[in-house]
Amino acid sequence: MPVVDSFDMFxxxxxxxxxxxxxxxxxxxxxxxxxxxxxxxxxVTENLKDFKNISNIRLENWIWR
Known part of the structure; x- marks a missing residue:
């Protein structure tokens, strides 16, 4: 997947x-x-806490423990 367009947002x-x-x-x-x-x-990640502060990100956790 191309990441070049992501560098500005990064x-x-x-x-x-x-x-x-x-x-x-x-x-x-x-x-x-x-x-x-x-x-x-x-x-899709189990690690919601590390990603939750990124603007406009849509997160899902498919692992239920």
Whole structure:
């Protein structure tokens, strides 16, 4: 999946999250999340807490424990 279009959002979100006091430490996770937003996809993950602060992200957890 192309990620080139996601880099602008990645940079904006990295700065926004840091200024909001909720920085995302894992750059790769942030890029994955931004890619899902740019491509209008639902991101399926059990790790909701690390992705929930990304703007406009749609998350689903398919694992119920």
């Amino acid at each position: 940079a904006s979100e990295k700065a926004r999250l840091r200024l909001a006091g909720t920085p995302m430490e894992d750059n790769f996770d942030l890029l994955i999340g931004c890619t899902s937003v740019i491509h209008r996809m639902v991101m």
